Amino acid sequence: MVSMKILGIESSCDETAVGIVEDGRRLLANAVASSMDIHIQYGGVVPEIAARSHIEAVIAVVEEALATAECTWDDIDGIAVTYGAGLSGSLLIGVLTARTLAITKSKPLYAINHVEGHVYANFLTTTELPGYTLPTEAPQFPMLALIVSGGHSQLVLFRDHFDYTLLGQTHDDAIGEAFDKVAKMIGLPYPGGPSVAKAAPNGNPDALQLPKARMPGKYDFSFSGVKTATLRAAQEMCGKDFTFPSKDLPGLLNASQRDDIAASFQRVAIETVVDKTILAYEEFSPASVVIGGGVAASQELRRQLAERLPIAPLYTDIKLCTDNGAMIATLGCFMMQKGQPVADPYSLGIEPNLSM
Numbered sequence: 001m002v003s004m005k006i007l008g009i010e011s012s013c014d015e016t017a018v019g020i021v022e023d024g025r026r027l028l029a030n031a032v033a034s035s036m037d038i039h040i041q042y043g044g045v046v047p048e049i050a051a052r053s054h055i056e057a058v059i060a061v062v063e064e065a066l067a068t069a070e071c072t073w074d075d076i077d078g079i080a081v082t083y084g085a086g087l088s089g090s091l092l093i094g095v096l097t098a099r100t101l102a103i104t105k106s107k108p109l110y111a112i113n114h115v116e117g118h119v120y121a122n123f124l125t126t127t128e129l130p131g132y133t134l135p136t137e138a139p140q141f142p143m144l145a146l147i148v149s150g151g152h153s154q155l156v157l158f159r160d161h162f163d164y165t166l167l168g169q170t171h172d173d174a175i176g177e178a179f180d181k182v183a184k185m186i187g188l189p190y191p192g193g194p195s196v197a198k199a200a201p202n203g204n205p206d207a208l209q210l211p212k213a214r215m216p217g218k219y220d221f222s223f224s225g226v227k228t229a230t231l232r233a234a235q236e237m238c239g240k241d242f243t244f245p246s247k248d249l250p251g252l253l254n255a256s257q258r259d260d261i262a263a264s265f266q267r268v269a270i271e272t273v274v275d276k277t278i279l280a281y282e283e284f285s286p287a288s289v290v291i292g293g294g295v296a297a298s299q300e301l302r303r304q305l306a307e308r309l310p311i312a313p314l315y316t317d318i319k320l321c322t323d324n325g326a327m328i329a330t331l332g333c334f335m336m337q338k339g340q341p342v343a344d345p346y347s348l349g350i351e352p353n354l355s356m
Contacts, residue, residue, distance in 0.1 A: 004077040004336055007065065007101075008329025009058070011094030012086025012114045013151070014050045016057040018065040019326030020076070024120075024333035025138065027127035028069035030319070030326040033057035043190050044180065051089030058097050065325065068129070073105045080110040080332025082117065083343075084354025085151065091350040102345035110332040111343040114323075115152050115356055118292030119145045120334065121320040121327035132317045139288035139314055146277050148301070149293030150176030150191070155219045155276055156356060157284055161334050166356050167280055168219025175269055176295050178223035182230050182265050186258045187250025193295055196262045200300070203259030205267040208233045212272050219276050223269060230265050237261075266300055274304045281309060290314045297321040 003023055010017040020029040035053035038046075066072070081098035083091060102109040123138045143158040153170035173181070176193055183192030188199060210229045213222035235244050238252040253261070281289060289309055295301060297318040305313040320326055334340075 004333060005069075005071065005075055006078045006080050006110075006329045006332040006336065007062070007076050008080040008112070008325040008327070008332055009062070009094045009098045010082045010114070010117070010323050010325045010328045011054045011058065011090050012082045012084075013090055013323055014045050014053070015323045016054045016061050017323060017325035018061045019324055019329040020065050020069040020071060021124065021326055021329035021333055024123055024330050024337065025125050027124050027129060027132065027134070027326055028071070029065040030129065030324055031061045031064040031068060032324060033061050040190050043184055045087070047087045047089055050087060051093060054090055054093035058093060062097070062101070073107075076105070076107060078108045078110060078332060078336050079105075080112050080328050080335070082114045082328055083111045083348060084351030085114055086352060088350060088352045091352060095348055095350050099345040099348055108336070108342045109345045109348065110335045110340070111348055112328045112331050112335075113354055113356060115147055115154065117327040117331050118147050118149065118152075118296075118321075119156070119158070119290060120331040121292055121316045121324070122290040122314050123330055123334075124316060124320065124326065132319065134317055135314055139290050141288075142284065142286045143288045143290060144277065144280055144284060144286040146273060146289070146291045147293050148175050148273055148291065148295035150174060150180065150193075152293060153221050153223075153273065154356060155280055157280070157286065161338055162340060164356070168217050168221065168276060170221040170223065171215065172222055172224040173227065175221070175223060175273060176293070178227050178269060179266075179295070181227055182261070185231060185246050185249060186234060186253055186261050188258070188262070193298065196266050197298060197300065199259050199262035200266045201263070203256070203261070203263030205263040207260035208264035210264055210268040212268060212275070219280055221272060221276065223272070226265065226268050226272070230261060233264075234261055270298065270300050270304055274301070274308060277305065278308050288314055292316075292321065294322045
């Protein structure tokens with residue numbers, strides 16, 4: 001098989017990211033410019049600021065990736081870009097950049113589903129880049145994928161590349177979004193997942209008896225109920241009723257109470273997705289179980305899955321769990337290998353609400 005190198009561009013939220021991957025297995029470059037420091041000041045991502053940051057950073061990040069991979073454009077066989085789901089302004093910058101490069105460099109263009117890209121980060125098994133710990137083997141089909149991030153919570157069964165069934169998804173908040181909201185509620189900084197994870201080991205995970213939603217869909221999720229129950233518990237800890245504003249809670253909670261809330265919420269939120277993953281594993285008996293997305297970096301998620309699954313769950317390096325260009329390039333490699341349709345660089349649009 002002839003070797004191929006794909007350059008992937010990811011700009012769906014606040015990271016301007018470009019990766020270069022060879023044959024869907026070998027990571028050559030993973031350059032990221034994040035505007036997270038700016039968004040932290042606002043307690044969340046501000047779409048207009050994110051879009052402007054992409055404009056400022058994207059060309060420099062492309063050049064950084066090429067330099068890291070020691071590639072010229074003659075070495076690149078195709079370009080892959082996230083066209084959905086994500087923030088409209090952010091997606092637009094990445095897509096317009098990729099379209100322009102595809103035209104001017106005469107490269108085929110592949111339109112990538114951001115959520116699907118998170119799954120494909122797990123197919124990277126080798127790199128010479130320092131600081132990465134990758135799986136030693138790629139996932140096998142049939143493959144069960146749990147995709148968990150700030151914008152997505154989905155459980156998907158892959159029979160093969162590009163042959164999959166969406167088993168279930170969240171009906172309200174994504175799990176990462178729920179972590180962000182609970183963190184803000186108890187006075188922990190954005191992003192909420194890492195903040196709650198840092199506080200949780202100091203607290204009692206059984207301090208609060210929080211509910212798990214019962215959904216009509218066997219593999220669907222909901223986090224609104226546990227989020228509201230956490231708010232009510234925090235109000236009660238402070239001696240307040242349900243009318244007390246959540247924005248005033250951080251000033252009344254002591255460190256021990258904050259840690260107990262973090263530990264209890266993290267346990268139940270993670271159990272919610274793990275319960276459904278175990279249920280799907282028992283029904284479909286996949287050869288591999290993978291996790292993808294920013295919440296895949298959660299040590300608690302990895303611990304619970306390892307304890308309860310009869311096979312070892314697969315996950316990639318933490319730096320490849322959050323949004324990155326390498327996962328987009330990897331999926332682009334498999335699209336080229338499997339003869340998937342190329343996108344028209346003169347007309348490719350964005351789909352902010354794209355689903356699997």
